[in-house]
Amino acid sequence: MTKQNFLKGTIILIIAGMITRFLGFINRIVVARIMGEEGIGLYNMALPTLFLMYTISQIGLPIAIAKRVAEADARNDQPRIKQILIISLSITISLSILSSILMFSLIPYISTYLLTDDRVFYPMMAIIPIIPISAVGAVIRGYFQGKQNMKPQSYAQVIEQIVRITFVLLLVTWLAPYGIEFAASGAMVAVIIGEAASLFFMLRMFQLKKRIKLRKNVYSYIKTGRDTLRQLFSIALPSTASRMINSIANFLEPILVAQSLAFAGFQATVATKQYGALTGYALPLLFLPTFITHSLAVALVPNISEAEAKQHKKLVHYRIHQAIRLSFASGAIATVLLTLFADFILQNMYGSTSASLFLKIMAPCFLFMYIQYPLNAALQALDLAKQAMWNSICATIIKFVVLLCLATNPQIGIYGAAIAMCAGVMIGTIFHLVTLFRKIRFYIPIKMILKMIILIGLTFWMGLLLTRIFPFQSTDILTFILIILLLFISYIIFLFGMQFISKDELQQLRKK
Template identity: 50%
Template sequence: MSTFLKGALILMAAGFITRILGFVNRIVIARMIGEEGVGLFMMTFPTLMLIITITQMGLPVAISKLVAEATAVGDHSKVKRILVVSLSITLTLSLIFTPLLIVFAPMLSEYLFTDPRTIYPLLAMTPIIPIIAISSVIRGYFQGKQQMRPAAISQLLEQVVRIGLIATFVGTMVPYGIEYAAAGAMVASVIGELCSLIYMFYAFKRKKKIRIRHQFLGQLVKGKGEMKELFSVSLPTTGSQMIGRLAWFFEPIVVTKSLLIAGVTAGVATSQYGVLTGYALPLLFLPSFITVSLSTSLVPAISEAYAKKHFKTMEHRLQEALRFCLVTGGLSVVLLYVFADPLMELMYGSTKGADFIKLLAPFFLFFYYQGPLQAVLQALDLAKAALINSTIGAGVKLIVIFALASRPEFGIYGAGLGIVVGIILVTLLHFATVLKKIPMTIYVRQYVWFTLICFIVGFTTIELYENFLNPIPVLPRLFIGMVFLTILYLTLLYAARLVKKEDLKRVPFVKKFF
């Protein structure tokens, strides 16, 4: 198995477990603080991600790319300078923006968000910023070395610690109000990230072959060339990420203010936003652990192939990643569409959010493609094009959200439609940009078969679940239905050669049957 696929599979396995643990966290939070509390949490979370994006400056991707290139030619001194420069930049920025967030938190909660209670989770999140700044540099180093195991273990550790603390922290704060409970959830996240950083630092100390403490300032002075290289990749990347984060930052503001125009009260708007972004969207984003894993592995893999001018290898790896996203994303879409109601009832004790899933699920196939395409653009030094694409998508998304959510007949559903419009537009723009650089064959027949299979599997499973399995209790009925759907889906894909014998042989527990 290639290093690219092996690294991707390690991250996928860890990502899947991490997402499952993350869902346990969300379920605990949702059942303890309800829709309104989740709304407070989700309204402030984009602010945290915006600050983290600023402090990281796109460096994790740049570090991964440059470390991979330096390692390929055996330049270990350059790797050392890359680490020194990156740590200096991220630490400096985090020490600037963390106090700024503390100072401006009251203003943000009072004037931008419609609910002043958001100040408590805003303040609780601030310690996480420098922690993530340091861990992102170390994670980028490991990814550049194509050593995915430390990053995977750190993700698992963070979720385990968080899930161990969140019930205690949230439960302790609930009597004081849901705003304090939401802040308690943020504190649990901070401690989880801290434990993850401690492990990453331990793994770095154990595996690294260089001593970055030796002549730190001297290495920093010598690293002017590396700083220029890092910024040449990171600044355009940061611009692209910044557009997305700014759009996400303004999203709860635009949504809640649009709902107020539509006649919805502030408290109800917070609850509705909580259902959309805290209940429905996390399920729709679940398969992104696959796309994130592929994207993380694609950056150094494509960079290495591009440096060696192996264009056939670049196309093969991209086609491989996109087909994998199509197969796994399609399974997720059909599962979520068919079982939206029982899944929401099982996890949150309510079917609220199921309508959002049914409405938005088919369009999220575009989102599952977006990660690998973005990674390829970064690896090919086309981050500027990605920035332009993201800017267009973000602007259109906010315009559509305001246009639809402010109308009573759409309401919060208009916000959901605006989100998918932005996703589809950015994905198509990314794909068009990649095609200009990497000539690719588009297998139309493959997509026709895929669409037909999804319809057949969905219709058949709905008939089975609602008619033949109706007398069975909900939990075993759901389990049987999901197993049946998965087996039928994979069987038809194998028959249509969308899943091949070679793919199955790569799976450790399956290859022995072939």
């Protein structure tokens, strides 16, 4: 079983994330151009319910599996690893079946009365089979993460996107003439097929690389697994509560937006279209850098867990600082690009600039989101999942209060939802930082904060300067590409000049 160090594992995940994000944007462009804003709105209204059921079926086990497998692997305790996998699979499969039944029974009520658009019924029904598929896949991913082998899940991500795009083209094109709701259902089915292909690949890799036989003495491992179950749940339950808050928030968000806009006097079709522009056009662009921050977070958990177990406090602080620094570096350039070139990017990607103001309002605020991922991972690795949960609860409550206050105002409307999202992101990140300071005296030095401000200020100035030197129109792709290349070269110079990325970190990539 091939292991990678922190930076190598992160780079592997980042490369896979970069490929999958690129393929994912191709997928979104195809879907957006075929289904339009209204179809995207239906698609995104259905997803939060899926994520809620998905969270219930996993109950936070992937992080717990990764942590406990890493501990057992350090002791070369193969029977314990087998027991972890058997118990985890038993729990996730059982819960995924129950979640599927619950979702099947609630969908008619949710689509008609809560989401106020009964067309959502079809895409929500179509996606039910993904729950058990994703639940099993999450267990296998947790196993490979615990083994500190990031390659199988990275390859699986790319396979999933390729298969998904292929079937999106086939199914959405085929079903679009029958109605928007059927086209959205076709997009959901494509997601299922992609997840299934990913799962089959990981199962094959598990079969080739495993040193244990899962099907032997299964009952005895379950019968004697009380201690293993307790250890898993000590991490999984607080983690699940935190994920559940986010899933419930995502589930309630389209409902509250729809009801708030209806209260403000907007018709259901108008509200769906506006919500589609926000969640289908703006948010995917804002979340683009998170494939880097998520990769850092995934690789951070076993590294911090190991360092904390060995009482290497300085290494714990260094890893968190390193993850924040790299996360901010990835998010700062994205923030500048989305702020300066919102209209150009949206017009050429989606054929619409309706989400332009969303991007300009939200992009600076989402810098907090990019560093929130590694902060949350650090809390999980330090057994502070309960504190992370309360942070999420407080941030979510504040977000919803802001949403209800602003979105019900006819003069603000959907922009109230955008502002509320920004408030939730910023407050959640600040709460995580406060928790880490209270527990381990971790803080971001003033020097680093000043560097962050200077970095994004210089990059924004360089972007403005380049647009004045090379003026371009919405159809001038070559000039835009030239500006982006020059801006990236300048940004890399800024990064190394301000030591956001050090030579020592580059040398670590060569180490095993």
